[in-house]
Amino acid sequence: MTRPLKIVTWNINSVRLRAPNVADFVAAEAPDVICLQETKCQDAEFPAKAFKDMGLPHLVIRGQRGGHAGVAIASRLPIEEAEVPDLCRENQARVIAARLPSGLEIHNIYLPAGGDIPDPVANEKFAHKLDFLDKLGPGYKTLKKGAKRILVGDLNVAPHENDVWSHKQLLRIVSHTPQETERLEDSRKSAGFSDVARLAVSDEQKLYTWWSYRAADWAASNRGRRLDHIWANKAALEDVKVDSYRIHPGWRGGWKPSDHAPVSLKIKV
DNA sequence: ATGGTAGTTCAACTA
Numbered sequence: 001m002t003r004p005l006k007i008v009t010w011n012i013n014s015v016r017l018r019a020p021n022v023a024d025f026v027a028a029e030a031p032d033v034i035c036l037q038e039t040k041c042q043d044a045e046f047p048a049k050a051f052k053d054m055g056l057p058h059l060v061i062r063g064q065r066g067g068h069a070g071v072a073i074a075s076r077l078p079i080e081e082a083e084v085p086d087l088c089r090e091n092q093a094r095v096i097a098a099r100l101p102s103g104l105e106i107h108n109i110y111l112p113a114g115g116d117i118p119d120p121v122a123n124e125k126f127a128h129k130l131d132f133l134d135k136l137g138p139g140y141k142t143l144k145k146g147a148k149r150i151l152v153g154d155l156n157v158a159p160h161e162n163d164v165w166s167h168k169q170l171l172r173i174v175s176h177t178p179q180e181t182e183r184l185e186d187s188r189k190s191a192g193f194s195d196v197a198r199l200a201v202s203d204e205q206k207l208y209t210w211w212s213y214r215a216a217d218w219a220a221s222n223r224g225r226r227l228d229h230i231w232a233n234k235a236a237l238e239d240v241k242v243d244s245y246r247i248h249p250g251w252r253g254g255w256k257p258s259d260h261a262p263v264s265l266k267i268k269v
Numbered sequence: 270a271t272g273g274t275a276g277t278t279c280a281a282c283t284a
Contacts, residue, residue, distance in 0.1 A: 213275050
């Protein structure tokens, strides 16, 4: 009986600036695979040596010019890049996937934030977000059936009432509008994924993975949202240790923190 | 109703 694989998703908001935060987290939590979003780093500038020194030398990365977006997967075990559906009409660096030696696929997504105005006519970024959400379910339905598949990332949508600090006050705020939450849940279900957080934790319990930088005291005000997700398809779910699901809010604090906390899950391999 | 912070790249954009 080998020990289960520990998988992490974390919007790191610049991997070059926060490589030390990642190294501290890896030393404390010993993940086997870490999926990062908002690396804000072109591939040639990715701090590969820092990840090698952390014991996560195997990389699948996709960055872009301009200091925005970017996704990366770093692994203790060898990984190969896996096929992903075409979800981003702007062709930004938002989707990447890796296949582990066991055949388990890990898909890592940074979904567009969508700007401030929740109107696809007035706000092109919101239109792009809705288009991405519409493509998500059909895209994953086209991938090869039978593979064990985990999908993680910053999906920039808080789907449940208790995924935000105030359902009522956030209904017209981008990330919690019905336009987004209905699309996210429709896409998730149609592609056969389960939302592992809500298998692990009752719907009645508040769950947050992100707290704004703009609060005077993020922990005291605790106006969070659950934007970061771990999904498992039916084939993978039998290997998922649901009770191992954790949000690590301590990493929202400390030295130059990301505005997102890391989220982890153990999976038998 | 507004403005509050952070990162990248270098005045403005994204979040």
